[in-house]
Amino acid sequence: MFRPIESTTASRAVTVQLQGKAITAREGDTLAIALMNAGVFAFRQTPVSGQPRAPLCLMGTCFDCLIEVDGQQNVQACMVEVREGMQLRLQVGARRAEAKT
Numbered sequence: 001m002f003r004p005i006e007s008t009t010a011s012r013a014v015t016v017q018l019q020g021k022a023i024t025a026r027e028g029d030t031l032a033i034a035l036m037n038a039g040v041f042a043f044r045q046t047p048v049s050g051q052p053r054a055p056l057c058l059m060g061t062c063f064d065c066l067i068e069v070d071g072q073q074n075v076q077a078c079m080v081e082v083r084e085g086m087q088l089r090l091q092v093g094a095r096r097a098e099a100k101t
Contacts, residue, residue, distance in 0.1 A: 016086040031077035031088070032058060032065045043067050043077060044091035066091055 011026035018040065025034030032055045035043065042052035043065050055065035058078045065077040068089040 014082055014084040016082055016084075016088055018088045019090065025082040027082065029082055030058075031067065031069070031075075031080050031082055031086075033078075034082045035067075035077065035088075040090075042090070045093060047094035050093070 011028055013024050014027050016023050016025060016031075016034065018035065018038070023034065023038045023040075025037070029037075032043075035041075036055065041054045043055065044053050044067065045051065046053060053064045053066075055078055056062040058065075060076055060079045063076065066074045067077045068091055069075040069077075069080060070087050073091065
């Protein structure tokens with residue numbers, strides 16, 4: 001579906017974990033592109049209807065690509081570059097309430 005633009009410099013491969021499953025991505029790619037290249041298209045489910053949502057604009061305006069990154073909820077996957085060792089979770093329904101400390 002997606003084909004990377006050819007570059008004169010090779011991108012380093014990095015590994016991220018999506019719900020415990022290793023995914024290899026290219027350094028410099030956004031999380032959204034890395035996940036779609038790995039065959040993941042539904043990033044979250046809406047809180048009200050449970051409908052799956054997938055990235056739409058890939059430029060930070062639609063908020064359909066929200067995921068959890070290293071424990072932080074509601075991160076726009078299209079706006080964050082992959083880095084080695086990231087821990088990712090798909091969001092289902094409303095976000096978790098977090099206790100104030």
